[in-house]
Amino acid sequence: MTKKLIPTTLVGSYPQPAWLVDKDKMLGSAPPRVRMKDVWKVSADELDEAQDDATLTAIHDQERAGIDILSDGEIRRESYFNRFANALDGIDIDNPAMVPNRRGVAVPVPRVVSEIKRTTPVQVRDVEFLRAHTDRPIKITIPGAFTMAKLAKDEHYGDTAALISAYAKAVNEEIRDLKAAGADVIQIDEPYMQANPEEAEKFGVSAINQALDGIEGETVVHLCFGYAYVVKDKPVGYSFLPQLDACSAGAISIEAAQPNLDPAILEKLPSKNILFGVLSLGTEEVETAETVADRLRGALKYIAPDRLIAAPDCGMKYLPREVAFGKLKAMVDGAAMVRAELG
Numbered sequence: 124m125t126k127k128l129i130p131t132t133l134v135g136s137y138p139q140p141a142w143l144v145d146k147d148k149m150l151g152s153a154p155p156r157v158r159m160k161d162v163w164k165v166s167a168d169e170l171d172e173a174q175d176d177a178t179l180t181a182i183h184d185q186e187r188a189g190i191d192i193l194s195d196g197e198i199r200r201e202s203y204f205n206r207f208a209n210a211l212d213g214i215d216i217d218n219p220a221m222v223p224n225r226r227g228v229a230v231p232v233p234r235v236v237s238e239i240k241r242t243t244p245v246q247v248r249d250v251e252f253l254r255a256h257t258d259r260p261i262k263i264t265i266p267g268a269f270t271m272a273k274l275a276k277d278e279h280y281g282d283t284a285a286l287i288s289a290y291a292k293a294v295n296e297e298i299r300d301l302k303a304a305g306a307d308v309i310q311i312d313e314p315y316m317q318a319n320p321e322e323a324e325k326f327g328v329s330a331i332n333q334a335l336d337g338i339e340g341e342t343v344v345h346l347c348f349g350y351a352y353v354v355k356d357k358p359v360g361y362s363f364l365p366q367l368d369a370c371s372a373g374a375i376s377i378e379a380a381q382p383n384l385d386p387a388i389l390e391k392l393p394s395k396n397i398l399f400g401v402l403s404l405g406t407e408e409v410e411t412a413e414t415v416a417d418r419l420r421g422a423l424k425y426i427a428p429d430r431l432i433a434a435p436d437c438g439m440k441y442l443p444r445e446v447a448f449g450k451l452k453a454m455v456d457g458a459a460m461v462r463a464e465l466g
Contacts, residue, residue: 128465129419129431129458130191131451132398134345134376135203135264135310136438137181137196138447143173150441154202156232156274157219158209162201174199175252182256184444188451192260192308192432195253196440203312203438204266204274209233211293212240213279220276225318234276235286241293247304254305262308263301267344268294269323269330270315287326291333298338310343310376311335317346320363327363331370343398345376347437365391374398378436380418381405389425397426400436401457402450407442409449415457428465433458 144162152159165173181196200206209216219231246263253261268290272283280286298309311334316323335342344367361384367375368391376398379386389397401418402410415433422431433454439447 127191128428128462129433131433131455131458132190132192132262132308133185133194133196133451134347134398134400134435134438135194135197135262135312136200136440137184137194137198138440138442138444139196139198140177140180140444143177143198153224153228153230155205156202156208156230157216158205159201178249178252179256182253184448185451186257186259188448189455190259190451192262193253193257194262194264195249197264197438199249203264204270207245207266207297208271208274210241210243210245212242213237213289214239214275220278222274222276224274225315232274232276235279237279239286239289239293241296244300245297247300250301250304250306260307261305262310262343263306264310264312264345265294265297265301267311267313267316267330268334269327270313272330273315273319273322283322284326284329287330288333291330294334295336295338298334302338302340308341308343309335309338310345311372312345314345314347316363317361323363324366328366328370331367331372335371341374342372343374343376344370344372345398345437347378361388364388368392368394374432376400376434379422380410380436382436386422386425389422396430396432397422398432398434401433402435402439402454404436404439404442407446409446410453410457412453412456412460415454416460419457419461423461 145164148162163170178195178198181198185193213235215234215236220234221229222232224230250263268287271290272287277286316327331344374396375392379400380403399422401415
């Protein structure tokens with residue numbers, strides 16, 4: 124990862140162009156757990172090329188804003204979750220089941236009908252494409268085993284630990300290939316640990332450690348309260364966070380701006396670097412650089428500067444692109460202000 128003090132990065136997603144996806148359809152539903160192919164405006168035979176072009180735009184926007192560690196913007200995904208989760212063997216996505224999401228609303232999810240297996244790489248080309256088009260450090264995200272298990276109907280294993288372990292094995296195999304393809308940073312998205320703290324106490328750290336077994340280099344676990352366009356009123360504290368100091372990931376990514384999180388919680392993660400959310404995605408108002416700097420200064424009361432990374436609260440895909448770009452530029456400028464103060 125970059126050696127710059129207080130580097131900047133995305134959590135994962137960046138807005139997809141309106142010519143590529145149906146924004147009204149995307150915003151009119153919760154993040155899909157099964158496939159949602161009708162969200163794409165481009166025909167299937169032209170979709171790969173269109174997604175490549177849109178990914179180049181996301182890369183260019185990040186570089187123009189001055190972001191240090193780039194993502195591919197998750198441009199090829201209908202959601203952070205469904206592209207990888209539905210590419211595994213043992214999953215029936217044609218006949219989904221209904222399970223409650225984190226807000227208690229029943230949503231269609233994949234059914235686990237036989238042994239979960241990863242038979243082919245899912246996101247390796249994404250990494251190769253990103254690596255070929257920037258010389259900056261790059262990060263790729265992948266849904267975590269715990270969250271995938273919570274958003275599936277198990278009709279095969281009959282045991283939560285076995286189900287999570289099966290997903291973790293698939294994630295670990297994918298991460299090994301993502302690293303070989305050139306990913307500098309691997310981020311595992313585990314929002315459902317926050318939503319299910321009792322089960323996370325039992326299985327959370329183990330799920331992360333199994334997924335990262337034998338993985339070298341920079342690794343991150345992201346916990347959030349849900350996309351801001353879905354979850355308007357966020358709690359002011361995490362129900363599951365200090366426990367992650369025991370996991371093998373090198374960094375933890377958390378929301379802090381929209382929920383107005385008390386940064387004192389960072390003292391509970393003494394061995395981890397922190398991706399600290401300094402951009403609220405619950406508003407289209409673009410933060411000033413000074414607002415970002417103040418949020419970073421708050422974190423620095425509790426952790427050393429060399430452990431702090433500036434990031435948005437969560438993925439930015441549901442914001443207008445011009446708003447997302449403005450927020451990224453404010454984050455870069457705010458981090459530069461604090462960096463200068465630190466000398």
